[in-house]
Amino acid sequence: MTTYIISLAILIGINAILAVTLNFILGYAGIFSLAHAIFFGIGAYTAAILAMKFGADFTVATAAGMLLSGVISLALALPALRVRGEYFVAASLGLQMLALTVFSEWKSVTGGIGGLIGIPPARLFGFDVSDPVLFLGLTLACLALILIAIRALVRSSFGRSLKAIRDDETAASALGKNVAVLKTLAVLVSSSFAAVAGSLFAFYLSFINVESFVLEVSVQIIAMVIIGGTGTLLGPVIGAVIVLLLPALLTYIPYLPPTEIGSIQQMIYGLAMVLLMIFRPSGLWGYGSDTRKGGAP
Amino acid sequence: MVFLQLFVNGLQLGAIYALTAVGFSLIFGSTKIFHVAHGSAFAISGYIYWWLASKLNVPWPIATLAAVIAAAVFGLLMERFIYRPIQRHEASFFTVFIAAFGVQLIIQNLIGTVAGRGMETVTTPLSRSVEVMDGLFIAPIAAISIVVAIVVFWALNYFLGRTHIGIAMRALSENPDLVRVFGLDPGRVAQWVFVIGSAVVVPGAIFTAMTAGLNPAVGTHVMLVSLAATIVGGIGSVRGAAAGGMLLGLAENLAYWKLDPQWSEAVTFIVLFAFIIFRPSGFFGSPTTAK
């Protein structure tokens, strides 16, 4: 029982990191990315390979993943952020599909669809963190650090500039803000933090393959952010909890034919997304929908 | 000869992609709604056609009509019960996206529950190729889909350029007030956009059912292709989306000429990237820097 709860808590923690980091660009900077799972993947592959080949420490493996993820995010941000929002969506979609092809075809590094098996347990400053409880602690510590960092960033001049861009890009640039650089930097920060989740994921599952980083995963992270509430600190965390627990909870509904459980789960999940967007578009944790009405120019 | 064969294959696939993307482009161009559930209209109409034509042996014109009605009704319901209520609040891009994605999820699983989760095809002699010259195989459906695509675009162009409601649809994106000047209700025009935009997906769906086959998850791929074609062709341009779809279909097939087959899908997105970097306005789009 406890093992199950801990395993879920770890996965919720990892997904919460993804949701929180995506929210940093989606909720605060208004950048809609469909490629978040790719940065998750880069973090996971980097950490896994460093740990398998060199027995790297968790901190080293994670830092390397963050660095690589950040560098690759520049490849997405630099060309795509010069143009309008829809194009970034399309470009991120392109990156998602291209990077996925690379993940599955660069077999000497990623193991392709077969994936990487036998990733050693995380080692933190020489100690093994293979015990699930300790690993949960590590996950929550990472989540907490990232939350603190993002809170600090959001409250800084950088965060204000991003929010200004989100609300009105033209006005922001008329106030001297270099929109492209600010957005690029935001994507960089978000992508590198997302790599932390990847590193945790790789060490926890001890197996990764390309199927954990597909488009559906990117969309699921978006769903977490939106269901929880964009532009709030805790909303995405709540969203991650709900998105991961709800399908599991649905399995307790009696009288469902077992062969249809999966489909019915997915339908309820879809319906929840639709209803929420109609009746509470700012998300569960966001500002009430009434205050959002009729404001923006 | 291989090149010619690949080119013909590309034309056929391109025609189907163009037919698929043009509705998405029309809807996105006119209403600025990112209609991710466009793939669901595709899946619904494809499955209805399959069910009627393959299972119940209904003659094809009736099955086609039923598919058109199903797609149009789906589009209408989406506009009326999903997008319009959302837009009463702040019509944020994200909210619309998620709601549409939720619909897509519902439809996909509903189809799986009702029609089964395997692949279904409409069996027809039209999809069987014949050797027209040495080594060049062409199926009747290739010619049919290209002709249908041309007819649909011609009709759509005529409709958008010459009819009252068509012009209003084009005006909707620029200036809803202008639509009022025409004496039309912008909401009503938006409904028409969804009806027309969803209905034009039907030929693409039927041809796909006859060639590659349908599965409940087909909508996702449709969405990807539509989006890519819309960007490549230029946002807001119907003929751009058609050209974009054709280009993607050709690129995907011609990739087999020099590249290993596993990279053919990636070619679509390389083309997309290239356009975003070098020509973000697409074939026919207006210049687009930050608004």
Next chain:
Amino acid sequence: MFKVRIAAAVAALCVGWVSGAAAQDTIKIGANLPMSGPNAELGEIFSRAAGIAVKHINADKMLSKPVELAIEDSQATPQGGVVSMNKLVSVTKVPYVLSAYTAVSKAIAPVGDRAKVVSINGGAVGPDLAELGDYFWNVIPLVNFEAEVLIPFVVKEKGLKNIVLIFVDDPLGESVQKVLREQVPKAGGKLVGELQVQRATQQFASIAANVRQLKPDAIYIASFGTQVNQIIKQLRDNGVTQQLVSYSAMSTPSIAELPEAKGAWYTTQSADFTTSALGQRVAKEYKELSGKDANAYVANYYNAVMVFGILAQQLEKAGKPITGTTLLEQRRASPTFELVGGKMTFQQNGTVAAPVQIREIDGTGAGKQIK
């Protein structure tokens, strides 16, 4: 105020969800299968077959308590599989879990190994599944096994010397590639082309053009799921008339009904439902339940549950508890089982040696056995 309510609801969700499980007076076994998404067609077949076996075990009173099947949705993803596996292991507390899908199996194997819970695969045939530890069993012959049987038949007996391989870029496809590279020349044939496709690819018209260029005598398709249907249909549609061959991925009902697939040969573990009374019983009940003819997957998941039934019966007789560890010990002590399709023997590494048959798709559901 609203936020407080949300927080309360989330808390209630967690609590309600944790307290949802309760012990019952049954022996539970788990099933971690893809019940939603594009691969749910197979999950449906697997779970129905397993359900029939559970019914039989209970009807025949093989065990002191009735067996109950707890089905979880793996969504065919590693993460979904691990969540479901952890739930089965630590909430439902099962000693034995049915698994499917290579990636899911690889992700759950460490969980099972740690908790000493047996996972048994009856659907995936990737050869790397043989190396997932003592607690991971395969009741399906892995694909290399099948290809080794098919190639001599195709090349030597049927005289189709030039083979083209269309394979998906995953361990399964690659292992078939490896086997074909070895076996085809050995049998006196020639592997004239290897075309790799991505899992997500849906258009094969241009692959067909390539195949025609290569002028083979037979085409081996090493993919799985609905992609196999698409490859078959589009090859036939685009002027490829040669013999199609494949492995057990062709034993799905939708391929049996696909007109283009008629005449194709495929290997599958010998799941002859007609020779034994047991097989006839299973085939009949499956037909009643689903309206479709039983295929090899039905046999495999029926067998997977039956293996548990037989081992558990032996353990109860010996007065031992039913746990993953005792099941493993018992399997090693008595590795041979009388199952649908005949006698089956587990090897030390947890894979099964079973007779492989070759069938031809003739448009009548299960097809006919040709060897």
Next chain:
Amino acid sequence: MTGGEILFQAEHISKTFGGLKAVNDVSFALRAGIVTTLVGPNGAGKTTLFNAMTGHLVPDQGSVTFLGKSILGLPHWKVARLGVGRTFQDLKLFSHMTVQENVTTATESGSWLWQMGGRSAKAERTERIERALEATRLEHKRDTRAVDLSYAERKFLSIARIMASGARLWLLDEPASGLDRSSYDRFLSVLRNEVKEGVTICIIEHNLDIVHSISDRIAFLDQGKLLAEGDPKTILSDPALAAIYFGERGA
């Protein structure tokens, strides 16, 4: 008033949109320390001229200089950092941010994760923020989100923003439209005060009463051409210009 040195100069600039000459060979200058108003019927090219002045669009021909340096082809954020601030007809406030945040972010143009200059720069920014809030009487609304403000308050917020940004040249696009009498008076006094402090202002305005009470100098545009430039009395009493102006009104 004729003003001091030339702060901003446009020479022979032209801009064509799809065959239509929005701005046609316009040359004019803004002198420091005065209020210049751009007048003209709709479609005269006023906003296009503004956009050319702030780098929002690049003219097809001609040169644009600010403080003697060419700003032609500079992106508008760079122009803004040189000291050219602007407001918009539709205000373009940061609607989901508070008043305080709206004004604060106007003082922070650095793109790095933090602002350069350390403690002293911060103190200086705080002072600018407070001065802007006080002058526009938004101090007590500082924690209200921009969407929740009244119309007049929003207009003042856009002024507070440009004030806090420290721009030397203000380009205001119909800043006074829709203001009631007392708000309008307050707005005028804020403007006058800023001009006294050394700010140069250029306004687009339709309302001739406002033009009259605010302008030190008027530039009259019609159909993309600069027809006249001079002190308000001369321009406003020119019957030919009045005919153009009111002719458009009547149409």
